[in-house]
Amino acid sequence: MRPGSPSDTPIPWQRYLQALLVFLLASLASLSLLYLHQQQRQAETDQALRQQLRQAVQRFEEEVQQAQSGNAELRRLLARGAEQAELEQLAAQLLTRHPPIVSISTTRKLRVNFIYPLQGNEALLGLDYSVNPEQMSGVERAIAQRDTVLVGPIRLVQSLNLGIVNRTPVFADEGNGELLGLVSIALSLQDTLQRAGLLDLPAGVRLALRGVDGQGEHGQIFHGEASLFRQARLLLNIHLPGGQWQLAADWPQQGLTDSRESRLLLACGQLLALVVALLWFHRRRPRSRTVFSSRPLPLRQLLLGALLLTLLPIIAIGGWLAYEHAQRAAEQISRQLADTISERTQDQLQRFFEAPRSVLALNVEQASVDLLDTQQPDALLQRLLLQLRQHPLLTFVSAGLADGQYYAGSRPPMGPDRGLRMLHARPAEQMQMQIHRVDAANRKGSLVSTGAHFDARQRPWFKAARHNGSMAWYEVYAYAIHDQEQAYATLGIGMSAPLHDSQGRFLGVATADIALPQLSGFLAELSEGTQALVFLLENDDQLLATSSTDALYRRQGEQVERLTSQTSDNPLIRAAGQALRDSGDSEGSLHLQIDGQTYHLDWRPYVLAKGPRLTQVVLLPDSQFASAMQALLHNTLYLGLAVLALGLLIALFVSDWVARPLVALNHWAAQLAAGQWQASPPQRSPVREVSDLARSLDQMARQLQQNTEQLEQRVAQRTAELQQANLQLAELSRTDALTGLGNRRHFDEILADEWARAARSGQLLALLMLDVDHFKLYNDHLGHQAGDQCLKTIASVLQSCARRAGDHVARYGGEEFAVIAADCDLARARQLGETILSVLATLGLPHPHSPLGRVSLSIGVAVRAASNQDSAGELIEQADAALYRAKQNGRNRVEPDA
Known part of the structure; x- marks a missing residue:
């Protein structure tokens, strides 16, 4: 073979790159087809699940x-x-x-x-x-x-x-x-x-329900996770007597390799791409066999380099995956622990707050059958002390009589001495508070302290019971015991109820009270050993209790200032409170960064029957799981280094074992080249070792392929999430930010669709154009904020009146609105306009500069039989003309198209 002949010409590296490019393009084409197929299947699944859920909701409403x-x-x-x-x-x-x-x-x-x-x-x-x-x-x-x-x-x-x-x-x-x-x-x-089919859904479908007592989206979540309402694929309202519930549903997005069919299609597509690349390469190869002219490398260096290039990415990817897994596991454990603490706290709070109700209910019923004798104060005190001893969660069990006398059993909430006390203020002591210790038999002991003049009728709990007329919770208040030990210098909350005998005569007021420090101590016991911070907030953001030792209020003389989450001394409470305000949700969970540390925040409502609405907050640091995560990462690193060291030793041994016969073969070939034909050939190469090496390389290639496929799945999942976000942004672009109605763009799209639908079906299409009368005067004199609120109210009126499936409400621009009513004749369209005027008149929104003294609307109505020869713009012109006549004819009227 002559030097410089075509057979000596090396294959240019561009051809390998081109073949790789062909393979990638063919793979991309097959993946695109597979993705389109998967999207179609996902759309069919979504539609079927939505239909199934709507039917189940309808069956529930029917039940x-x-x-x-x-x-x-x-x-x-x-x-x-x-x-x-x-x-x-x-x-x-x-x-x-x-x-x-x-x-x-x-x-x-x-x-x-x-x-x-x-x-x-x-x-x-x-x-x-x-x-x-x-x-x-x-x-x-x-x-x-x-x-x-x-x-x-x-x-x-x-x-x-x-x-x-x-x-x-x-x-x-x-x-x-x-x-x-x-x-x-x-x-x-x-x-x-179960009968409605809401519990017999396909695997992977998650449901959540909220709206206790028919409060809809503003109600408490009673089934499922709160996060579903922020990421739900489907939101449905369940209409019930006197209100509604809201259902949120979500189900997983199908991946490219989730099903057996998808995996088979993916494998066939990749195989086809490989065949295409090989055919392209074969058609463009030189006629003669090619050789590489690159500088040869020693086998030992080649094997060691290949091993390093193979193991280092595997170790790096494996370490990264281990880190991601550990981080997700720590977050999941943190979330699960926070959920467990929240659920346990909620269950225990229910038991805690049940104690005042049960004691109070017993005393009210006993009074109603004349078993609670207020004329026997000693027996009354014995009864109250016995009830207090049986309920260690309570601070006071007391009774204030109709003439102002006061009798109570008490457990001091502060100080070192927490033994039970007997308290009374009666005429015999000029209504001065007397505080005595009691023995195990609830008998009066030594006098502990003497307080100030006390009239039960002036206390908040007494007034609350008289005002409510039944058992109810009263607001947090400061105790007025004024004992010398300051054992009662704190705040409390509880329930009170009026007492009546069997003849209906008013006897006084019974109370069961809990001191805030005692409630805080209860939360501290529940969270002990978890590093969690648990606290309760009232609806106005005031702190009710906390598992920490932070103050709940400040005293300045006789004045008491309640602390809120914003004014708390604890930075964790302040940060958690700010996160709750930013969220705006009544229930939820999220991760929070505070001073460089990650916390899991979980909050949920707790509503006291006949009492305040509370928010239970749990803040759990992820740091308690950091040591386990770091240990896992260290173990992964050490294992990777050990594998790398062992691999290098094996590579040295194997390269030497494989290179020895090759060196001998090279020496023999050199001898032959020198004309030494008598040189004995070397021994045969150990084929088993070479095949083992090939299998090892194949195993490493499969491992790399598995890691690559995992990364591809993550990319596909992220792409799907971005597409979903783009869909949500598109939906927001069609919504008026002020009123929540469709904007002009949405109106144009809906009108075009309804016009085409009406043209196909031969139905009438009605359009109502509405304009707020004298709105400029309203804005000029009451301000733009009042004007915005007025537009929101009118939007709510339109939505409540236009409730048919074919009705669509939109903000047309400024103070103008539009209502599209499909399959609606002129009489029904006029009736809809009159209904809107009637509902708005009922609201009576004041408008000082309107002749009517209230906000009113002028409505133009146009009804037209749609056809392909006409356009929806003519319907708009007719409605605009009718609106103009409505304003010319005195406003606050419905004017049909001439």
């Missing part, structure tokens, strides 16, 4: 409505004074027709006097709603609305399982007659959700 019809039937029977046999007959029929019903009850006034079935529900019979705040809140709503309302989910008295209750008040007449009683039908929440 509740069917039970509500039973309320109406029982209401009629109760109103005409039906006998118990009739009630039992109808109740039996209702239980047969509606299996989720667990009990049907009626009351005389507020006391349960009928329950069906009786077996298993005996705990309800004789229940007095007036001394059960968790039941009374729903009762008061039903009485106020004079109609059926849905209560719950609540813990059912008979089973303590979650249930929902339809409550219907029954009055002597349909007007303002007196309350005869209530009809209540309780349904099992689990069974109702």
Whole structure:
């Protein structure tokens, strides 16, 4: 073979690069087709799940409505004074027709006097709603609305399982007659959700429900995670008697390799791409065999270099993956621990706050049957002390009599001596507070201190009970014991209720009170050993309790200043409070950076029946998991270094073993080149070792491929998240920021779609153009903030009136609005406009510079049969002309198209 011949010409590196480029392009094409296929499958799955959830919600609403019809039937029977046999007959029929019903009850006034079935529900019979705040809140709503309302989910008295209750008040007449009683039908929440199909969803579908007592999106979450409402694929409103719930659903996005079919398609696509690259390379290769003219390398260096180039990326990627896994694991453990602490705290708080209610309910009922004798103060004090001893969570169990006398059993919330005390202020001591120790038999002991003049009638808890007329929580207040030891120099909160005897005579007020330091100590016990900071906030951001030793208030003489999360001395509380205000959600969780340290923040509402709405906050540092994460990272690093050192030793041994016969072969070849034909050939090369090396390299290649595929999956997932974010941004671009309605762009799109739809179906299309009368005067004299609020109110009115599926409301521009009504004739369109004017007039928004003295609208109505020959712009012109005539004819009117 002559030097310089075509066979000596080396293959240029550009050809290898071109072949690689062909492979990458073919792979990209196959991946694109696979992605489109996966997106189509995902869209079909999304549509099917949305339809399934909507149908399940509809079935749930029907279940509740069917039970509500039973309320109406029982209401009629109760109103005409039906006998118990009739009630039992109808109740039996209702239980047969509606299996989720667990009990049907009626009351005389507020006391349960009928329950069906009786077996298993005996705990309800004789229940007095007036001394059960968790039941009374729903009762008061039903009485106020004079109609059926849905209560719950609540813990059912008979089973303590979650249930929902339809409550219907029954009055002597349909007007303002007196309350005869209530009809209540309780349904099992689990069974109702099961029958509706909301618990039989495909794997991976997650649900969350909120809206306790029908409060919708503003209500408390009672099922699922709060984070679902921020990332839900589907939000649905569940319409219920007297309110609504909100459902959030989410399900995972399918990846390119999640299914067997997708993996098979991916493998076929990559194989096809490889075949295309090989064919391209083969068609462009030189005719003769090629050789490399690069400088040869020693085998030992080649093997060592290859081993380093292979192991170092693997170790680096493995370390990075281990770090990511450890970090995610620490965050997950932190979140789970915070959830556990929050749930345990909420459960224990329920038990804690149940103590005042149970003691108070007992004293109110005993007074009502003349078993609480206020004329025997010694016996009364013995009873109060016994109740306090049985409830170690309470600070005071007391009674203030109608003439101002005060009797109490107390557990000092401050100081080293926490033994029980007996307190009384009565005429015999000129109403001066007397504080005595008591022995184990609750007998009066030595005098501890003498306080100032005390009149129970002037205390906040006494006034609250007189004002509420029933059992309720009163606001945080400062104790007025004024003892010499300052054992009561703090704040407290509790429940109070008026006491009446069997004849209805007012005896006084009973209280059960908890000192804030005692509540804080309770939180400290719950969080002990977890490094978590737990605190409670009232609705106005004031601190109620904290597991730390931080102050809850400041004293300046007789003045007490309550601290908020913003004014707390603890920077963690301040940062957590700021995060809650920034979030704006009533419930949720997030990670928070405070002074360079990461914390997991979890907060959820806690509503006291007949009391304040609290926010329970748990702040947990991730640092307690850092040592375990660092140990995992160190172990990964040490293991990687050990693997690298061992690999280098093996490479030296194997390279020497493989190179020895090759050196001998090279020596033999050199001998042959020198003409020494008698040179003996070297021994055969150990093929098994070479094949083992090939298999090792193959295993390392597969390991690299697995790591690469994992990275590709992460890139695909991130791409899907970015696409979802872009969809959300597109939705925001079509929404008016002030009113939440569709903007002009959205209006144009909807009108074009509805016009095309009406043209296809031959239906009428109505357009209402609305303009706020004298709005410039309104803005000039009341200010732009008032003008913005006015526009928001009008937008709410339009949304409440245009509620059909074919109705669309948009802000057309400035003070102009538009309503598109599909399949709507002129009469119905005018009726819609009149309804809007009527609702707005009912609101009576004041407008000092309007002839009417209130805000009004001028409405132009145009109705047109759509066709492909005409355009929607003509409909807008007709509506604009009608609007102009409405303003010319005096405003505050609906003017149809001429």
